[in-house]
Amino acid sequence: MxxxxxxxxxxxxxxxxxxxxxxxxxxxxxxxxxxxxxxxxxxxxxxxxxxxxxxxxxxxxxxxxxxxxxxxxxxxxxxxxxxxxxxxxxxxxxxxxxxxxxxxxxxxxxxxxxNGRLDLAQVEGLADLIDSETEAQRRQALRVLSGAVGARAESWRGDLIRAAALLEATIDFADEEVPVDVSPEVLTLIDRVLEDLRKEAAGAQVAERIRDGFEVAIVGLPNAGKSTLLNALAGREAAITSEHAGTTRDVIEVRMNLGGLPVTVLDTAGLRETEDAVEGIGVERALTRARQADLRVFLLANGQMPAGLEPDPDDLIVQGKADLAAGEGLRISGKTGEGLGDLIARITSVLEGRATGAATITRERHRLAVLRAIGAMESARLEVLNGASRAELAAEELRAAIRALDSLVGRVDVEDLLDQIFSSFCIGK
Structure with missing residues (x-):
């Protein structure tokens, strides 16, 4: 060495x-x-x-x-x-x-x-900690670096090893009468781990958003004041503003820190039917990015909603250009700053609520490993329910689930990932 x-x-x-x-x-x-x-x-x-x-x-x-x-x-x-x-x-x-x-x-x-000082998930947590820009990213990365993923994986692994051992005992007694029916304990162990893993899989996308950033799209009709609002949020001239409709042709992104959460705010092209081919491409891109965004701010022009996009329950409906007209509900003026604090508070509140559902696992690699384990365990559960004659198949499915969990922390199947992971580190780390 x-x-x-x-x-x-x-x-x-x-x-x-x-x-x-x-x-x-x-x-x-x-x-x-x-x-x-x-x-x-x-x-x-x-x-x-x-x-x-x-x-x-x-x-x-x-x-x-x-x-x-x-x-x-x-x-x-x-x-x-x-x-x-x-x-x-x-x-x-x-x-x-x-x-x-x-x-x-x-x-x-x-x-x-x-040398066994860190597992693979901790290595990824260290990389995330070095790259962290917001408080939420720091806390999440530090949790992973401290070994939270490895500790949970070890707990799940222990339960599955116990379940597999019970099944293998029945295989050993295949020609004899087994003194105890092990299936109730095996099913209890499988169900307990399955419940945890399903929660992890459901919360993985939120954890990944904390790591990579939430996206908030400002959508509305042309000349609704979207670019002016983006500039007000950014505190600088990030987007060109004009009284001419169709000025914004592409999606403009501004990175922000809202309540410790990383957020990218998107200014999109005005949503309308158009004969202009270039503007039409901008509208299509706007619709695509808006649908993919975690949250949409519908900026109304004279109370008019844009066509082609329906708001989700958490989306915010905002009356724009509040300095020019009175109205009800959440009102904003990107020019004067009226309502800007309220809008930021509302966006932060929605995203903070989602962040509470974050999982321990933080990467797509982790989520896919968990999904493989879930699939194998569901198959094992069915085999157990089919009776003692299927114990060998159930035990093999449990071993597949254990291998999937082992890949979380780098025990198996990670050699092809190492070069990619360490390429993001600087020399000296």
Whole structure:
């Protein structure tokens, strides 16, 4: 196993920069630069020198023994002054040492996975935590990183192993009279896990939205004030506004943070019948994106609803251009800001209500694994109900469900995923 090193903190000028070294030669490498090492997991102030004895920097040095580090290997960390030249000099000095090489993207985390310090779901949670921009994303990613998916998968796995063991006991006694009918306990175990997994599958889309962002589409007739409203929400000129109908031809997106939730607000083309081919394409795109959105804000022009799209129960009906005309209900003026706070509060309230149904699993890969497990367990349940003669088939279906759950945390069937997952990590992580 080679020893790897990299800058573990962000590039650029900073008060402190952290360089991480991991592998069998990590402590020797740190000793070569620092002269001596502090006790494991205790920091020590040292002068770092290159091979010629020139002082590179004064730094805090920490070392971790194998089994007690992030990667599970021997690790040394050098906390330097964050000048670009200082970091470059120390990295150059490490590169001149034997048996060391620069780490590849995500290689420290990959070693943590290979050494059993993290499971695959935790690796994905770490990637999400690094990318998190809102409070909801941070909380969700931290929950996954803490091992919540693995803990639940282990609980489900334990129940299914127990159920499979009971069935296999009946297979062993196939030529004898089995003293106890195990089917009631087996069905109880299957039903308990099925209930949990169905809840997870149902809440997976919400969890994925928290990770990737909810979409809110502003829809309405041409000249209803959609682009003006988008600009007011964004606090900048994100969309061109004009008194001429059909100005917006494509979907314009603005990313926002509403109550800690990531939200992309969509300004769509005005919905109307048109002879203009280009505008017609814009209308079709508007309808497609609006139907796919998590929430729609119907911005009325003189009380008129757009054709071609029916509001869902949670969608918001808003009277636009409130500065020009009186009216009832939720009223908004993108020009003056009237009603803007109320609209943001309503959108946030609807999305927060949906976020409460988020599952522990957060990715499409997780959802598909859960669906495979559900399918196998439903088949196993039917086989159990068909009698003891079908016990072997039921046990095999349960083993298929267990394999599906194992793929959640990386026990099986993940080699083809690893390169894709770690490609999103930066060098040093």
């Amino acid at each position: 080679s020893t790897i090193y990299a800058l573990a903190s962000a590039r650029g000028k900073a008060g402190v920069a952290v360089i991480r070294v991991s592998g069998p030669a990590a402590h020797d490498a740190a000793r070569a630069l620092a002269g001596s090492l502090p006790e494991p997991r205790r920091s020590g102030l040292r002068l770092l020198r290159d091979a010629t004895g020139e002082v590179l920097d004064e730094a805090l040095v920490l070392v971790f023994e194998p089994g007690h580090s992030f990667t599970g290997e021997a690790v040394a960390e050098l906390q330097l002054h964050g000048a670009t030249a200082t970091v470059s000099a120390v990295l150059r000095a490490l590169g001149e040492l034997p048996d060391l090489r620069l780490a590849e993207p995500g290689e420290f985390t990959r070693r943590a996975l290979e």
